[in-house]
Amino acid sequence: MSAAQSQTQVVKTRPLNMQDYKTLSLAALGGALEFYDFIIYVFFSLTIGHLFFPHNMPDWLTQVQTFGIFAAGYLARPFGGIIMAHFGDLFGRKRMFTFSILMMSVPTLLIGCLPTYDSIGIAAPLLLLLMRVCQGAAVGGEIPGAWTFVAEHVPTKRVGFACGTLTAGLVVGILIGSIVSTLIHKYVSDENMLIWGWRLPFLLGGVFGICSMYLRRWLKETPIFAEMQQRKNLDKNVPVVTVLKEHKHSVVISMLLTWVLSAGIMVVILLAPTYLQKVFSVDPVVALQANSLAIIGVALGCMLFGTLADKFGFAKVLIVGCAYCIVAVGVFYFSLFNHMDYLFITYPLAGFGVGVIGCFAFFMVRGFPPTVRFSGLSFSFNMAYAIAGGLTPLMMSLLTSLVSVKAHPYYVMILFGLGVLIGIYLLDEKKQNISGELK
Template identity: 65%
Template sequence: MTHLVDPLIKHRNLNTHDYKTLALSSLGGALEFYDFIIFVFFSLVIGHLFFPPDMPEWLSQIQTFGIFAAGYIIRPFGGIVMAHFGDLLGRKKMFTLSILLMALPTLLIGLLPTYATIGYAAPILLLLMRLCQGLAVGGEVPGAWTFVAEHVPKNRIGVACGILTSGLSLGILFGSLISMLINTLFIGEAMTSWGWRIPFFIGGIFGFLAMYLRRWLKETPVFIEMQQQKSNEKNKQLPVLSVLKNYLPQALLSMLLTWILSAGIMVVILMTPIYLQKQFDFSAIESSQSNTLAIIGLIISCTVYGALADKFPIGKVLIYGCIIAVVTITCFYFSLENYRHFLFITYPLAGLGIGVVGAFAYFMVKAFPTNIRYSGVSFSFNMAYAIAGGITPLLLSVFTDFFNKLAPAFYVISLFSLGAIIGVMLLLSSNNYFAKDM
């Protein structure tokens, strides 16, 4: 591609249209992480209601997390299909479809009958809803990153992707606040009878609202010009096959970065409130309040690191950012036993530290050319997230309970150390991993 349209070649600041695109693009990712956190926070209630009452609590929890993991395992298939048509037919069409397919199952989970009503059909229906969600979310976050990267000016791709990643964190914050509110208002019978359903109703309504608002989005100018240039050409190869054949190193690096991202957000942010209560006897209020501060820190630093990616080589940003993450994560986890009164300092600092993940999307969207960008980002992100996102909660729960309660710390520290190594490699490569049209 020799001549790209204005939004990708002009150096300018983000304007009102860019911020509107960012806001509307963030809604789907926010819904995904909202759905994650309410499922985890209400997993005890769900396990109690959707499995036989005489089943041991640990077994019902494992099966509940297994159903949850199924949504992650199937997401690569949904991501590949949606990205394929997104590269061929347009980003906006698949972008709108994905949020519809996310919102509907979320709403239906809130309407599902329980084991007491329909027996084993209850967990089967719950599994089916999770699979539908997994198919949809496979195209959502990669689609959002691709969409905004092709809308904003070239010199603002980093901050745009950082803001978008911050938007995902807003979904976590919203889910955390809703969960706290529901747990405060509904106790005992009120919770098990219908209180647990309310967060899923809210998520479904939120999703349909987001889908309605997205009708104001326009197709990316980069995709439109690409279609005009190849209007007389036939697409001879599936986009995902082109990714594997011609951009395998970029895909592997993107998968590793996704693995690190999943560890930072899933372990440090999403799983930690329950971890603090079970392993270190913090109260639910202390855990929730400190977690809220950590999420706010993550939101701020994702944007900051995205902006830094626009100013400095991405390798350098990863090196310093991941080292800072290792230091703050170490301080947080290893202070919980003997310096627990520092929780409201160390946990927010850990949230700030892992915000380097806000710069990861900058590399992913620049690693693949326009004609396969959606497929490249989607394949890499979803394959890694399916494995890491699906098995991490279960494995860390087992290792923490039976081997070492600091297992989450060692896991996350190791991965962010890997991030620094990737940064060194990218710094030495002099941007050889970037596509020529980016």
């Protein structure tokens, strides 16, 4: 037995050790800092819209174009993810895991240095669009790469814990963005915000990128990829082609799970603060404070549900977690109409329910063989999120305005109901398309 094979066998059977915790900590922290870079745009969208488009443009059109540029980041995710996953399956997880940070931090830093519309005219929004496309391509490789990386490092029986911890780290990136936004808006005047204040979070994001690159230099290639490389067992075809030919079942289930995940993150976490302010006239500071507690709830839920998936199996945890989320989200939204004083209780509990998404990667990384794992996960996750994540804000805005202010909870509850149905379908482990091990 070769050294790489022996190392892989040890990975499958041993308990977690200090190196595992170090790998998880560095990966989660790096993921949080990188996701901050991607999401910080939305916290300063109003200011960006004012600075990067003509002043005589109607407000609604400015907002449409501003969020259109934001959505471009989501639409770029599949392309960046597929390309980076292709090379990750052929040349190594660590290389792409590190390269994704460079692709994210440089555009973020450049956004903080961009001249505005008053200086260079139409070139300003075009350059902003280019930077967002680069960011989207980077995050498209980061998230699937991170899940693959940590899953292939830890023992087989702790894959759920590893993926849940990594997902929690990504969620914390949203919290960091929320905190940074709050501090800047609190201590920078409106006048200075338009002059230089809006640049601070993007320049800070560039610093975060440098820190993340430094952190990831301590990470090692996964034992599973090292063994495949030594045995020359890498996929000789284009990995994503193999995925589409031989693993359609895993692709479909992974895409459906991603749709459910996008509903939880986009609606309950990212859109809820604005929803609270517009529909219920909640003070922005109060909405942000409650949102921060909800984000913490999501992070805790990710780690718990990921750990439970290791112990009880993915399907059972998916059913129970999604069912709880339906109840918690319903209580949160519908209590706003009559019991607003419960906001700081119901919102964090709803966030905790959304944390069931922390176990989703447990299925995704096990649904594809190692030779095409990165590509399979990246294609499924990014294609679904590009569509769902890109369209959800617009769809929620239209449904709330034209149909009902209760569109938000109904949409989330229906999607997590789909999660329950997926769990019931997967109770038959044969349908999970896994052997029970990351082999």
